[in-house]
Amino acid sequence: MIKTYASQLWTFMKSLKLTIVLLSLLMILVVLCTLAQVEMGTVGAVNAYMRSFIVWNQPLLLRIPFPGAALVGLLLTINLAGRTLELKRTWAKAGMWLVHTGLVVLFAGEFVAGMMQVDTNMSIEVGQTVNYVQSYKNMELAVIDVTDPNWDEVYSVPDTLLARGGAITIPGTPITLNVKRYFPNAELSNLAPGAPPSLATAGVGTGASVIERPVVSADNEMNQTSAFVEVAAGGRSYGTWLTSVAIGAPQSFMHEGHTYVLTMRLRRQYLPYAFTLKQFRHDVYPGTDIPKNFSSLVQVVNPSQKESREVLIYMNQPLRYEGKTFYQASFGKNDTLSVLSVVENPGWLLPYVSCVLVALGLLVHFAIVLRRSLKRRQDKQGELT
């Protein structure tokens, strides 16, 4: 009985009708995602429509649940795999096998990218050396032990952990953070006379009032993530601090001879190597303001590899280094600041493999059909003569 149902399900999963339905759904999702980018920004729209299994609560869909591109892609992959397995295992079908396998690899590559790709950026000013990349949207509360004159011990508490609230023990330190309130986005202002006192009892937040704001995801907006956090160490409370990306100056306290700095900022990933920006070029066509070229000349220094070399990163010519790809993305500060978009995608090779397989498959298939056709013509000529 179960086997019958399973067999029917499998027949449905590999049917051409399902292929057409799924491709239609993908087309609809692409249109919706494109329209949604106006309000939600690129990352927000892609996450809502393309990287989710179900699209929830979207105004464009009248808040009706709709299959997301991740689900459609998964079903399409299974559908394609089913169709591939239908093919006869003969040399005559070798080309079709290669083409289908190439398409499955392409789909798998998108799944790997969707689940494992990490998009960050690196902002460097001319002459500055930077050894970290930072997220576009995700935040961290960095607790930094700055006691050592040469090194900083950085403990990064991700915003997702802060959002849960409650006590957070920081491993390797005597510090416990008790998150009293967390605001994914907020507006800070000076505490008005007569207003209720701030939750903060220490630091600059004692004179600030915090108003929660809706979360933003548009490309040119940034959430002012904030939190009231009580800091305790060694059984003593160091008061409740307001930490926010809107507060530029770091706040510090001392415990048992160690100085700790608290700062809310975009989430960083430190690298075992560093980039120094030696030169940034913003060339224009003569007599116009139309950009011709953007390029960053960086010195890559990697002590573990005993490597120090110059690399020129320019439009469509990224640097692939240690699993990350650094693209020239933006600039600022009168052309003295370069922003590199940094992409880490373990499956970056899969689309290339897919293209090679599909191209090879089509060539093989063409050769097989051509050979068969020539043979038929030869046989026909033989019959006539």
Added chain:
Amino acid sequence: MLNPPNPLHRPSLWPFWAPVIVMIGAGLLGSTLGCNSEQIAHYRVPKEAPAAPSGPRPAMPPMPMGENTGAPDPSGAQTPNMPAPAAAQGALKWSLPKGWSEAPGGGAMRFATFKAPFAGKLEATVVVLPGPAGGELANVNRWRGQIALPPLDEAGLAKSRTTQKSKAGTVNVYDFTSDGQVKSRMIAGYIATPDGNTWFLKLTGDADPVAKAKPDFMTILGSLHLD
């Protein structure tokens, strides 16, 4: 000769396993990635250069290349509500005792950093803020909070205060030591200048080196004069 494939038999093994394996694999991958994004990460990194423009202030998402969206520069925005450092003109001046050296800046909001000729954890800094900077009581309590001491009221503030005469005026001096096994000590001089700025000169660190450096630090406070 190759055996012909048996399409009726072969795919029958797949309905149970293919989707299940794919779904479980995707689920495990997703949950693994989800867990990683919620863990506290630890890095040991070289100190950043003091003038690093992307220090505590996060970069805005970059605008598309070549397109002016009107968004602020990625790391050049002035922090809201934070006062700008005072201009060099009309600034407070001081004389350093033998063995002491000075570097401009040294961190966010700092006007100068002193290096003292004493071993151990010790730091002397000069910070200048426009206006009363929240008032003396609030600032003193903020410093006390940094070494886990309870806040003072106005009476407690007056009791803790000593003074040091200088050519720039009277400097209010506070000296606090923390509890705990390794005691931290903080000596702070507080003075308002005629241009409306408030200056903080702080000596902080472990109790022993701060005690050794205190006489020199008091000499610095006594040497304060206007430019």
